[in-house]
Amino acid sequence: MRNVALFVPCYVDQLRPQTGLAALELLEERGFDVAFPREQTCCGQPFLTAGAAPAAARLAERFVRTFVRYDAVVAPSGSCVATLRKHLARLVRSEEARALGERTFELCEFLAAQPRSVSAPARSFPHRVALHASCHALRELRLGTPSETREPPRLDPARELLGNLAGIELVPLARADECCGFGGVFAVEEEAVSCRMALDRLTDQRAARAEVVTSTDSSCLIQLEGVAKRRGIPIKAFHVAEILAGRARA
């Protein structure tokens, strides 16, 4: 089996360890020998979006040093992977960095691309689930077809994997891929608009009678869950990995 490394984004490591564990389980149950290099911290995205490119470049270099020896890097985050795939080569000007960016995968993207012979246990999740599109998984990694474009339809690997679960009902949303308003520093710099964006997503999800909201990005979920709890909106937030690994208790 190929030499696969798990990258657990810094904030997932500290705030959502269960998501990291779920991702690890999903990879291991498919027979991967997964490494978790302990020198990993942050991909640099928060620095880049905050306008500190030199700091982002330092962390990008560190990312390359940490992960360059692996055949593939998998992370339970569309957003961090988008940063790595789109910006690693720009931040660390080397062929090595460019190639590493290209073999860094969002978890669902990686799982859905495995041959059918790589099987995993069949699970169920008998709930009404809203799949919140992570902007960066969708519009940077092109995992799915953005509603703005008229490009040929692409399968969203998260939707595909969730669809395999017994009993799950993926509810249709009025606005299929509108941003939740997290956006890194945006969440605090533009606090009012950010919260309103989350509220509008939650309203859409509840109108579709979703019990659970899921996403490939924990940042979107922390944002949505934060506003839902404050407003008393009854919806539970789980990362796609948690649902797929049977770790979500709705």
Next chain:
Amino acid sequence: MTHAERAAAFVADAERTSWHDQALWFVRAKRDRAADAVPDWEALRSEAAAIKRDALARLPELWERFEMEARKRGAVVHWARDAAEHNAIVHELLREHGVTRVVKSKSMLTEECGLNEHLEAHGIEIVDTDLGERIVQLRREPPSHIVMPAIHLKKAEIGALFAREMGSAPDLDDPTELTRVARRDLRARFLAAGAGITGVNFALAESGGFVVCTNEGNADLGAALPPLHIASVGLEKILPRAADLPVFLRLLARSATGQAITVYTSHYHGPQATDREQHIVIVDNGRSRLLAHPSFWEALACIRCGACLNTCPVYRRSGGHSYGVTVAGPIGSVLAPARNPEKHAGLPHACSLCGSCTDVCPVRIPLHHQLLTWRSELTARGLRSARWRAAASLARFVMERPALFAASGGAARLIGRALPATWLARLAAPWTRGRELPELPRASFRALYAKQRRERGE
């Protein structure tokens, strides 16, 4: 005031925010359906992007050709380095012709140059004839949207404005009736005007002509009735060939409002009669400087359709006036810092980087990547507070040291779990103003992973 402060004031009116969001989302949805009707929308976007980039790469050649051809057709061509020169040229033309009353169709360039204020200061009456522009002119406020200048106003507010300004019935809120009121008022002003000013959507190098797209026919009337027609055009508006036009006409109205084409697509080639004059003012006003910038030059491909505003989740929930510039929304946030970095350093942060603008743009401007690039560029120019820079340096210092990262993360969670909720919320503001903090787990992933490996005997 910053964008964030003005946006917070806008969002405070939850009902109005919903209304504004839905009005613009309606336009976005209409645009989606219009795009569906074009068999190869994405190829059309690519073609438009390529034509614009080619044109931008050879502006001097194209404008020289334009000037030569336009002169042959009897137009007079003027060159304005900046807003002041543009305004002075227009004012001088009006003075020469003894004009004191002017009608003007929609032109974001003249807004950008502050032409109205300049002419009014010299005692010239200038009337905006686009209905939306007329409304914001009467309210003495800037347009909130480049295509729909009065999109921030409700029908009843316009009714009240017209009652005050034009003496219509105070409770009038029927759009057709309101339009009739404005039309009656405007018709007299058209007839009295000594000159008509228009913008330009596309200038054609090949023929020296230009095209103006409107839905109201106001540009046509303004250009045809008075003896003097002045067209102001930005340096980026040139297309090489007339054959390029269909590509843009198919994209412009569909992207802007979801119409297949604007109601009027008017072509001008020289004065309309021998006793008429046509003057074309070509304006730089910072455009050539932007063209020289490796990251932002592509923004000059913009055809001002407004699709990026309509789709922007921040614009829809903060309103055009929150940006404090003539062109609001994503494209405005790219253009404004180029013009005045000190004043507009905050605008690239009025964006969640969702990328919807880039995907909706008919000429494929990588808007959200440009906004991201601006952030670091403005920081590098020292336009971020020292406190903020210190925080970023500290965070980087921690992130470069995995052991320190793990230890400080653990300490923060431990303290966070021990503190009373209200204290913690105060510490975590502004996150907690409208949101709860996530539950703080006892152990990090890396700690749980290490434990798991120990248990497995690794």
